[in-house]
Amino acid sequence: MNEVKCVCGHVNPQGTILCESCGRALTEEARQANLHDMRYEGSARRSQTYNRTFIDKIWNFFSSVKVGIWLIVITLIASALGTILPQAMYIPPTADPSEYYGEHYGIFGQVYYLLGFHNLYSSWWYLLLIASIGVSLVICSLDRVIPLYRALKNQRVDRHEGFLKRQRLFNRKDIQVTDADIEKFKKGLKDKRYKIRVKDGSILAEKARFSRWGPYVNHIGLIIFLIGGMLRFVPGMYVDEVLWLRDGETRTIPGTNNEYVLENKKFTVEFYDAEKDGEVFQPALDKAGPVVKEFQSDVVLYQRDPDATLGTGDDLVKVKEHKIRLNEPLKFDDYAIYQVDFKQDEFQSMTFALTDKEEEKEIGEVTIDLFDPQDSYDLGNGYKVELIGYYPDFSGFAENGEPQTDSPNPNNPAFLFKMISPEHPDGEVSFTAIRQTVEPLGETEYKMAFKGIDTRNATALTVRKDMTLWILAVGGAIFLLGVIQGSFWMHRRIWLQRKDGEILIAGHTNKNWYGLKQDITHIISGTSIPDVIDQTDENKGKKVGIHNDRTSSNKQ
Incomplete structure (x- = not known):
């Protein structure tokens, strides 16, 4: 990288507008400007x-704020489009x-599927958008x-006169x-509470420099937050699954890599009763109908023994029993199982009778387990179903x-x-649904x-595991810290120099110029030190503060 050496002796990187040390203008454009652009100290x-x-081109593309804003806008639009039709899950x-x-x-649905909007939040291009924002x-x-950082670290106390007179707040007498x-x-x-540095009669007073890093602390927080969000798609980092369990049923807990099994011993639900709980509930119950007071699942957690033969029944080791209630989850390892829903009198099995329609004679009965239906049912004597x-739902x-069918649940x-x-040895075909x-x-x-139906209760449990939560919390906390840092403090600097019988005073802040002028x-x-003048076009030539009369008399 080429370097630019200033008259003061400081070596600046190529492209520097104002010397990092003395503030001297290094370009013709900066020399002709009425006020210096101090956004990045001219670095x-x-x-x-x-x-x-x-x-260089990749760096320049992603360093543009406009590009970052457009990436965010595109991501928001894509996220909104992902809600138009239901996701694949x-x-x-x-x-x-x-299909x-x-x-x-129709055609919109086909295009929706082909573009990957049906599985938006885990699609490669959506994750690429999130990564691009990062x-x-x-x-x-x-x-x-x-x-x-380089410019603020290298700034001298005795800045160049041209640097001072091109500050927004300046005066010389x-x-x-x-x-x-x-x-x-x-x-x-x-x-x-200004920090003061003095050199050869020149003074630099500065405070709240740390506020300049607020936006970059924001960025760090956002980057950590995005990393946490993307880690949710890494297997084992995030689980959010629903597990339906019927009374007496034992099933593998989803998201645990077949390591844990849950048995539902019994599900119970209790409703509000005006007679037991008080007449005060009667108007609400008449209006809303039955209202759940409490529901709970009595469960047993098992862990598979890796040394046992899978499927023999001896591979399950009892871990603990627990009563899962609302806001009282079963917790183990990094998992938590919450009670979220229930279903009373869920269909378990249905019984049909093969019947001769003309004679209204029953040939035999067939009982179908709605969760484990058989392919065929032999009734003997040449009769078979x-x-x-x-179609469960x-x-x-x-x-x-x-x-x-809308779901695998027998609704x-x-x-x-x-x-x-x-x-009819080739068989007759009939489609039968309820009514x-x-x-x-x-x-x-x-x-x-x-002929009839058997029912049982079912409980809905949510299995959750979130190894990214602390990352999201850290990212959010850092982001808020950056917001506070950049919003409630202002980087303020005041220069005072005595040269050849003259007094030069200047001030700069990244925001709240009124506050700096009041300071x-x-x-x-x-004191006899002159007040500053706001050199912006709308205020050029106007003195500020309570000393206008005094400075005017001094001028006379």
């Missing part, structure tokens, strides 16, 4: 200096996403914070200031006549039977008559 930024190599589990979206939502934050920060006034000026600075289609027929069971009899029987291949001689006004109160 060199890599993105504005180098544009030759491929790395919410469509029926038996449905093929490649489901086109069948239900890269933009890193490069934007490095492109600005490094030169800013041909006046003799006594040492007593200088000491009073220093005392005023100390009272305002085959289950050629099972029947929702109607598709355009092609195929029955549809509205429907069956497609083939009834084999001596008279509905359809004979798709024509009139049949036999039918499946509904200077109070600090010079009672």
